[in-house]
Amino acid sequence: MFKTTDLYDEYLEAVQVAAPIFRDYGGRQRFCGQIVTLKALEDNSYLKASFESDGRGKVLVVDGAGSMRCAMMGDVMAALGASNGWEGVVINGCIRDSADVAKVNIGVKALATIPRKTIKRNQGVIDIPLHFADVNFNPGDYLYADEDGIVIAKHALV
Template sequence: MDFKTADLYDSHGESLRVCEPIFRDFGGRVRFCGPIVTVKCFEDNSFVKSTLAEPGEGRVLVVDAGGSLRCAMLGDLIAASAVEQGWAGVILFGCVRDSAEIAEMPLGVKALATNPRKSQRRGEGQRDIPVTFAGVRFASGDQVYCDEDGILVAEQSLLG
């Protein structure tokens, strides 16, 4: 990954959406980018699991989990599936678990916190709808850029 969010912002300025700095890095990759796929779900990771089991093709899953801190929406088994399927990363407005194992994986993971409690699986959620959190609107097909300095969202790819 040959980009820095600070440099991208300097080059493209207000055409970019900048996330509020509320996320921590949990994956083995801090710098990652790709086209967005969105999932909206609350304390039910069924859609997270099924989406990350599909071919990722370098995409980034953006999960609006309502900011819940009561359970984890991503653990080591689902993260391993994401790596196997070629996902670049996950941005999770919620919690992860198995953080030590996820830290060893070649996957970008940004989330709010950790929680050992697993989520329920009721098959509830929505996919490929615009979601808004951290002061930013995310839509499937937009591009996201993540690194040590933060998260930027663009309507089209900024890298050639």
């Protein structure tokens, strides 16, 4: 089992460390996998589509532009991701149904919670480089997350 602190100590500046802006909401606090990216503002249509695909060994990184106006994901979406093997999701935005999301076997890091859901407009862009939390999230890179934070690497570390 990895620890982000140990990964940083071993690899130092060969890895990126995300700014400590996220809170843990999922049933798993420790998760890792290959990054799949999504950029979408206040619309979780593409998040749902991503979670409907096979997510074994993958982490979905969602840039919701830090929006605090609505939740990109709730308990139903978390359960969908878990049922398709996704290791976790990191959301630059909000979630909802946090008490129920905590019961789902998936890692979830997000900025905050809010009751309001998104409006479905089928808008978003997948598999593009993202930048938030002072790091670059590139499709195919590897993300390691635990209670101490998030470390990003160009290749698998464990």
